[in-house]
Amino acid sequence: MFGKIFAIFAATPINTSPLPQPIADDPTQIILNFVFALAGSIAVLMVVINAFRYILARGDPGAVNSARNGIIYALAGLVVVMAAYSIVVFVVGRVG
Numbered sequence: 669m670f671g672k673i674f675a676i677f678a679a680t681p682i683n684t685s686p687l688p689q690p691i692a693d694d695p696t697q698i699i700l701n702f703v704f705a706l707a708g709s710i711a712v713l714m715v716v717i718n719a720f721r722y723i724l725a726r727g728d729p730g731a732v733n734s735a736r737n738g739i740i741y742a743l744a745g746l747v748v749v750m751a752a753y754s755i756v757v758f759v760v761g762r763v764g
Contacts, residue, residue, distance in 0.1 A: 697760070700756060704749060704752070704756075707749045708749050708750070711742050711743075711746035711749060712742075712746065714738065715739055715742045715743060715746070718735045718738035718739045718742060719735075719739060721738065
């Protein structure tokens with residue numbers, strides 16, 4: 669009885685994601701993944717740095733405004749990086 673139950677679970681495919689999976693052997697894909705990961709990491713780091721600047725501004729209007737603008741620009745950059753990565757994955761998935 670338990671053998672049939674376990675056979676059902678063993679036959680289930682592991683990757684059921686409808687999203688295209690990157691090809692790890694392609695050097696271009698590896699470079700693109702590295703570039704997008706680096707850009708995303710820099711954007712997140714800039715959000716954290718500007719958040720600390722915002723906290724340490726102590727009510728100085730110029731410093732608060734500068735830190736707030738830095739956070740907004742870093743988040744906008746993060747959105748651009750995520751959109752660019754999505755577009756590249758979509759195009760590579762359709763072409764390749």
